[in-house]
Amino acid sequence: MGVAVELHEVDRVYGEVLALDPTTLSLAPGTFTTLVGPSGCGKSTLLDIVAGLNQGYGGEVLVGGTPLTGPRAHTGVIFQEAALLPWRTVIDNAAFALEAQKVPRQKRREVAFEVLRRVGLSEFAEKYPHQLSGGMRQRVAIARVLSTEPDLILADEPFGALDEQTRVILGLELLRVVRQTGATVIFVTHSIQEAVLLSDRILVMSARPGRVVLDADVHLPAERDPSLLADPHATELVEKVWGLLRAEAEEALTRQGGSV
Amino acid sequence: MSAAHRSANRSVQRPRRLGLTPRGWIVSLIILVLAYLEFAPRLGWIDSFSLPPFSEILVHAGKLLVDGPFWATDLFPTLLAMGLSFVIASLLGVIIGLILWRFPPLRRVVDPWLTVYYAIPIFAVYPMIVVLAGVGLVPIVFLATLLAIVAVITATIDGLDSTPPMVLKLSDSLQLSPIARTVKILLPSAVEQINVGLRLALSFSIIGVLASEFILSTHGLGHFISNASEHFNMGNMYGGILLVLIFAFGLNMAFSALLRKRTRRIQG
Known part of the structure; x- marks a missing residue:
């Protein structure tokens, strides 16, 4: 089952730059929350903090009621690039998280094969990453995360490098498999459609300092498919987020122009 | 696949220069140098005490x-x-x-x-x-x-x-x-x-x-x-x-x- 995530006045300062304004958030167990915002808005910083990969922040993060001190065994991270190890076969990549947790070889290969089956890659178990497409590689990364039965999944623009169609398909696939596990998900993207289509809740962030400027629940049926983007509620939400982000982007452009 | 077809394929991959493949040139040059090392001392072009024929060195x-x-x-x-x-x-x-x-x-x-x-x-x-x-x-x-x-x-x-x-x-x-x-x-x-x-x-x-x-x-x-x-x-x-x-x-x-x-x- 999923785990609750709470942030109390969490901020991050680099030198003299405030990357993340003090932020307080509470995410219910098993929910799918998307962070949307322009580049440099601190959404990846926020995600890294919750992943335990970014130390030196202010405030407090509670995962499942326990203060966070570093990376957790039951937090799975999906990175921007698939971050596969090119010298390992697909199944050995999928089993790598379990290997890090010292699960015996036979057992971890069984689990890895099962999660590969769930993402539709069992036929490719003995291939190497360079023999796969970008979308398939990201599926292997998803399988690697699923193998540890995480209660919290953090995804940092995982499909950003893929084409629009593959991105939608993989997004819905991710949604399906994480719903089965009940894990809580925080998903970072800059695609507004992706955010609306996949999530229960959208947090829109502004740049410099990173700050949550919109916190909206998505009222769409639990079974998601691309046609839902035509739903009046969805189009309204896309408009609203787009409006906010456009203002942000224009401001950022002006600022860049002014500083040159 | 016929032998002619195969060699045609190979010549596509390895373009010939002046009638020989790169490998052909390497082998020919080695043979040329060895032949010189063998025959130059034997024919008296080089003093055979300073440089004995290659076959003698090999032996x-x-x-x-x-x-x-x-x-x-x-x-x-x-x-x-x-x-x-x-x-x-x-x-x-x-x-x-x-x-x-x-x-x-x-x-x-x-x-x-x-x-x-x-x-x-x-x-x-x-x-x-x-x-x-x-x-x-x-x-x-x-x-x-x-x-x-x-x-x-x-x-x-x-x-x-x-x-x-x-x-x-x-x-x-x-x-x-x-x-x-x-x-x-x-x-x-x-x-x-x-x-x-x-x-x-x-x-x-x-x-x-x-x-x-x-x-x-x-x-x-x-x-x-x-x-x-x-x-x-x-x-x-x-x-x-x-x-x-x-x-x-x-x-x-x-x-x-x-x-x-x-x-x-x-x-x-």
């Missing part, structure tokens, strides 16, 4: 190879010294590379030295090594290791630098221990560049050992050649030189083939 080298004392006092010590230098330079080089990469302040201190290292003629310090370590296996291995190790260190650092940041982040998120991180992430990521360093280290070990034997040894293949040349024993001298060329070439080819086999498995 002499063959005799050396079945000569027990030559193996014991010359060939074996040389191969042992080369092997030791290569292994020590490889292991220590990778370890030092890992340490320098892991601790950037240390690396910043050492980096200028690594950069200018190969501009220093290391053999200039050989009198110092003789004073410190005397003559024998130890100073030879020491000098050859010194020559070879920096190629491995710099290659290791280069390789580690090229590890994708995402992969390092993955290793953090999976909480790998320092040893697991080194063995399962860092070294495999760097292995291609390390292999380049190892190939250089092999060449430097061979050069280092032979050159040291020329100047500071009482046995070994290098000493055998220099001794033969000082005593105008041309058969031994050319036989020894030919063996050096064959060993250096053979070791390099064998090592390259080994590395190719390994990387082909990964890259398909």
